[in-house]
Amino acid sequence: MSVFYQDFHQIYRVPELDALGWLEHGFGTRLVDIPEMYRSLATLKQIHSATCVAAKGRRGELGAGDALLENTPGAAVAVRTADCIPILLADERNRAVAAVHAGWRGTVAQIARRAVEAMRERFGSVPADVHAAIGPGIGKCCYEVGPEVAAHFGEEGRARIDLAEANRMQLVASGVTAERIYASNLCTMCRPSEFHSYRRDREAAGRMYSFAGIRAAVQ
Ligand SMILES: [Zn+2]
Known part of the structure; x- marks a missing residue:
């Protein structure tokens, strides 16, 4: 079951991220222009890498990589996706965030x-x-891949891959508590009215922004 709401x-x-009073966050749909709403976003030229970049209060495109880190009040970081998995991380103690493109x-x-x-x-998280x-x-329902890609996930031949679950397991292996990992279980390809999907729409697909930031002033 999804705990996410619109x-x-x-x-x-x-809801569990809303409860952190200092945090701003959200996963965009095709129905909302997040850069228009949040003009201070920092982003990356995404290259399908394991490169992490510290935003340090800057905005705009900050170079190449696939995870952006921030702990500056008033600043926010974002990733763009259309089938790839967006992940937002928030350290409740140190008030630091990351936006990840996977x-x-x-x-x-x-x-x-x-x-x-x-x-x-960087933050002592x-x-x-x-x-x-x-x-x-993109959900396992729609993400069938060829043998070359499947082999990376321990599968033989053509196979359906669950990218969200692979990332969830990676987070657990990293020490993140399972109860603090929230999965949307929403497939971008299955829901054309809400989401862009590169696999479905190819070059016509737009991109959705997912963002996390630190509020400038917390009461
Ligand atoms: Zn699907």
């Missing part, structure tokens, strides 16, 4: 694990303090 902007949110290559490269490690290195939200991406 707010009145049609952005998907997680397609199959990034998942194989262990970008989610690297992002948890990078938060530890303890994995047990980290909440992780796995947003809408």
Whole structure:
């Protein structure tokens, strides 16, 4: 069951992340223009890597990589996806966040694990303090891949791959508490009215923004 809900902007949110008063977060749909709403976003040129970049209060495109880290009040980081899995990390103790882009290559490269490690290195984040939200991406229902890709996930021949679950397991292996990992279980390809899907729409597919930020002022 999904614990995610849609707010009145049609952005998907997680109640457990709402409960962190300092955090702003959301997983965009095709129905909302997040860069228009949040003009201070930092993003990356995404390259399906395990490269993590510290945003340090900057905005705009900050170079190449697939996870952006931030702990500056008033700043927010985002990833763009259309089938790949967006993951938001939030360290409740140190008030630090990361936005992660994990397609199959990034998942194989262990970008989610690297992002948890990078938060530890940069912010002193303890994995047990980290909440992780796995947003809408292509589901196992729709993600059949050829033998070359399947082999990376321990499958033979053509196979259906569960990218969200692979990332969830990676987060657990990184020390994130299973109870603090929230999965949307929403498939981008199955829901054309809500989500862009590269596999479904090819070059016509747009991209959705998922973001996490630190509020400028907390009461
Ligand atoms: Zn599907």
